[in-house]
Amino acid sequence: MTTAYTFTGVVVATSVRLSLAALGLYIAYRITDAAIYTYRIRQKYHDIPSLPRHWFWGNLQAIGEKCNPALDRHPDYGFEEMWNQLDRPPAFLVDLAPIDRLSFLVVGEPHIAETVVQPSTEFKYSVPKSDTMGAVRPLIGKESLVTAEGEEWRGLRKRFNRGFAPAHLHNLSPLIISKTEVFIKRIQDAARTGSVIPLKELSEDLTTDVITQLVIEKDFESQSIPKGEGPKSTFGVLTASRILSTLVGTAGQGFALSALDPIRRLKLWYYERLFDKELYKVLSQKIEQEKLQPKKKDASAKAIVQLALADIEPTEAVLRNTVAQVKSFLFAGQDTTATLIQWMCYELSKADYDPRYRKIVDRLEAEHNAVFGPGAFSALDILRQPGKAEELLGARIPYTTAFIKETLRLHPPAGTARLIPAASETAPPMYADINGQSTRIDGLRVYNCQWIIHRNPAVWGSDAHVFNPDRWLDEAYMSKLPPGAWRPFERGPRNCIGQELALLEGKVIMAAVTRGLRFEKVGYTGRDGEKEVWGIHHVTTVPKDGMMMRFHLRDVGR
Numbered sequence: 001m002t003t004a005y006t007f008t009g010v011v012v013a014t015s016v017r018l019s020l021a022a023l024g025l026y027i028a029y030r031i032t033d034a035a036i037y038t039y040r041i042r043q044k045y046h047d048i049p050s051l052p053r054h055w056f057w058g059n060l061q062a063i064g065e066k067c068n069p070a071l072d073r074h075p076d077y078g079f080e081e082m083w084n085q086l087d088r089p090p091a092f093l094v095d096l097a098p099i100d101r102l103s104f105l106v107v108g109e110p111h112i113a114e115t116v117v118q119p120s121t122e123f124k125y126s127v128p129k130s131d132t133m134g135a136v137r138p139l140i141g142k143e144s145l146v147t148a149e150g151e152e153w154r155g156l157r158k159r160f161n162r163g164f165a166p167a168h169l170h171n172l173s174p175l176i177i178s179k180t181e182v183f184i185k186r187i188q189d190a191a192r193t194g195s196v197i198p199l200k201e202l203s204e205d206l207t208t209d210v211i212t213q214l215v216i217e218k219d220f221e222s223q224s225i226p227k228g229e230g231p232k233s234t235f236g237v238l239t240a241s242r243i244l245s246t247l248v249g250t251a252g253q254g255f256a257l258s259a260l261d262p263i264r265r266l267k268l269w270y271y272e273r274l275f276d277k278e279l280y281k282v283l284s285q286k287i288e289q290e291k292l293q294p295k296k297k298d299a300s301a302k303a304i305v306q307l308a309l310a311d312i313e314p315t316e317a318v319l320r321n322t323v324a325q326v327k328s329f330l331f332a333g334q335d336t337t338a339t340l341i342q343w344m345c346y347e348l349s350k351a352d353y354d355p356r357y358r359k360i361v362d363r364l365e366a367e368h369n370a371v372f373g374p375g376a377f378s379a380l381d382i383l384r385q386p387g388k389a390e391e392l393l394g395a396r397i398p399y400t401t402a403f404i405k406e407t408l409r410l411h412p413p414a415g416t417a418r419l420i421p422a423a424s425e426t427a428p429p430m431y432a433d434i435n436g437q438s439t440r441i442d443g444l445r446v447y448n449c450q451w452i453i454h455r456n457p458a459v460w461g462s463d464a465h466v467f468n469p470d471r472w473l474d475e476a477y478m479s480k481l482p483p484g485a486w487r488p489f490e491r492g493p494r495n496c497i498g499q500e501l502a503l504l505e506g507k508v509i510m511a512a513v514t515r516g517l518r519f520e521k522v523g524y525t526g527r528d529g530e531k532e533v534w535g536i537h538h539v540t541t542v543p544k545d546g547m548m549m550r551f552h553l554r555d556v557g558r
């Protein structure tokens, strides 16, 4: 017995020692590996401007300070501080080794941004999207246009381009106008009661209605249905979409409370299924209807998805893929356009106390009086008439267009992150001109930081931080801007497919609100020592407080 015990004891002790040795070896291997790749990264990218680095932790400390989630601001603000500290280089490195093998190149000038988004010999459709986009998969589906690459992406983009083309959107503009009427009515009601409400909610309901109507011809009536009912009930499709966007954690969003949620993954799975199932049902019904009444409509009035599926057999696989695209349009177009609307109204609100803004709004009003005739809310009546949206919302309202572009310049809602594959036998190294030096940038994640590019005085001049729509009408000034200076929708083949729709919505909203409504920011006003509202990271960049506002009706015919 004693011998057996002794033998077992020796076996246990030996196994423990061996396990500890294996663990020790593994830790030593990981540390050596981290040290090697950290050393290699720092050698390879030593030419790229970067904040002083800790010998081991690189820029992690700086990132921790500048992009600390506790600061409750979008990481772009932290990047801008780093960029200023570095004397505003065209791009700078954020070295994440030894925590992450892939570091970030934050881009502040258009010529480098163009290098990654324009097609090249190596990258036919531009440099691939960043691996960090993986976080939003549950929201957009695995086969999304947003993340697809190569020929798969090309095929999808071709299929949907037609539906998002200006000519087709103008045919669908009556839908946008009727949904905007509901939006205006909600604001008028709020003005009459004097309530303070987040403009975010009203704008997101509007953009949801517009996208679902235009894309799948389904009216979820997001603007009319109260919270807790129908698609907005606990198990409703719109609730699923909202919850999913709070559950996904994107790069730069920092630590969210949802990360502590032990059943987060289960919820993600559940709401993704719910979202997919509902959209699948709607799409199948639409296709059945189409089969029964094929000649009901001409192509010009068709929903974007129906147009995209016109020449395709709607198999199960095609339907599933289309669900991913519908989700992607909601993901990419809903919050971004709603954010544009919120910042436009915020910029309009400044006319009440800033004479410079008063002049801007006076010019807008003069333009609207000339184009839409007198009457605070006359524009929508005019635009509803056949052909009028197309005729009036183009070259006839240059100052309104300039106002929208200026809003997108100073408040860009989204950007792009790409991942340049490291050079290999098949992929040559990639270079960018940084401070006049040809510098290696392959193997990096590249973040085209529109926030910096759009505020860069080297690009836009000394008034880069000033909201000034007039710059867009100054031909001499515009001709001196470098290509790609303005890039809220990004550029190149992977630019935003929905940009014409977003601009059309922006113009309809401006035409509808400028003369009839007055906006008053409540909280974070930027006046009398109060902090001005800023952007936070919530998948895209959104205003911190949901843009709390009070609304006022203005005198007709002003």
Ligand code: HEM
Pocket: 129, 145, 146, 147, 157, 211, 328, 329, 330, 332, 333, 334, 336, 337, 340, 412, 413, 414, 415, 416, 417, 488, 489, 490, 493, 494, 495, 496, 497, 498, 499, 501, 502
């Ligand atoms: C103000 C509003 C909008 C802004 C600022 C915006 C911005 C952008 C940006 C910066 C990209 C490039 C993303 C990347 O490279 O990862 C993009 C792509 C995209 N956007 Fe938009 N967007 C807006 C509205 C819309 C709308 C209304 C839709 C559709 C309903 C839409 C659908 C898409 C899609 C599908 C892509 C991916 C395109 C591709 O890779 O081929 N966006 N958008």
